[in-house]
Amino acid sequence: MSTPQPPMPQAVPTWQATPGSAIPSYTSPIPVVRTHLGHALASEWTKIRSVRSTMWTLGVFVLLVIGIGLGAGALVANSTSDLGGENPLGLGFFGLLLGSMCVITLGVLTTASEYGTGMIRTTMTACPSRGRVLAAKTIVFFLVAFVVTLVAAAFVAFAQTAMLEGHGAKDPSGGEWLKGTIGVSLYIALLGLLSLVVGSIVRHSAGAITIMIGLLLAPLVIALFMFAxxxxxxxxxxxxxxxPNQLSVFYSNSLTASGPSGWEPLWIILGVTAVAFAGAYLLLEKRDV
Structure with missing residues (x-):
C-alpha cells in the first residue's frame, strides 16, 4: 500500500501580504520612473564629455582651425600683395578642411567605439529602445560639433577681418558673415553626423574612418588625375x-565655375545624412548588438 506523498513546498515565497496576515508587505524605496529621451540624452552627454577621445579630437580641431586661419591671415597681412577685393573670410577654408577630419573621427568613435569595447550591450540594456539611443547620440554629437565649430570659425573670421583691414580685402556682407560662420558650422556638424551614422552601420572604427576620409578626399584626388x-x-x-568644393562655396570661393552655390551644399549634406540615418536605424532594429 503506497504512502501518501507530502505536499510540495512553494517554489517562490509570496512576499505580498494577504488580508488579515501578520506578514507586512514590502514597498521598494527606489522610485520607478518611466524613462524618456531626456534620460538617454543625459547618458550620451555624460559619455561624450567623459572620454578622452572627445577632448583630444576637438582640441586638435580647434588648434587646426585657429592656427591655420590666423597663420594664413598673418601671412597675407605681412606680405606686399593684397586680396584684390576678395572676401577675407575665405582664408579660414584651409583650417576647416583639415579640421573636418577630427570631427569625422569623433563622429565615428561616438558609435563604433562602443561596439569595439562591448559597451553597446550595456547601453542597450539600460535603454532597450534602440531608436532612442541613436537619436540621443545624434542630438548630443550634433550640438557639440556645431557649437565648437561655430566658436572656432567665428573667432578666426573676426580675427582675419581685423588683420586684413587695409590690405585690399572687402568688408563681408551680412550674408557672407552668416555663411562663413553659421553655415559652415552646420555643414561640418552634419559631416560629422554622417560619420556617426556610418560608424553605426559599419560597427568598426578604423573601417568607418577610412570610408569617411575617402569620401572627403577621394573624389577631388581622382578628378585631378582624369586627363582624358x-x-x-x-x-x-x-x-x-x-x-572640399562644397565647403569652399560657403566662402564664395568655389573651385569650379558651375556646381552647387549659395546654401545648396547644406541641403545636399542634409539629404545624404538623412538617407544614411534611415538606413542605420533599420539595420539597428534588425541586427543583434
Missing part, C-alpha cells in the same frame, strides 16, 4: 560635388 577629354563630364561632376 572623354572623362570631362565625370571629372567636372567629381570636382563640383566633392566635399
Amino acid at each position: 577629354e572623354s572623362l570631362a563630364k565625370v571629372r567636372n561632376g567629381l570636382l563640383e560635388y566633392s566635399i
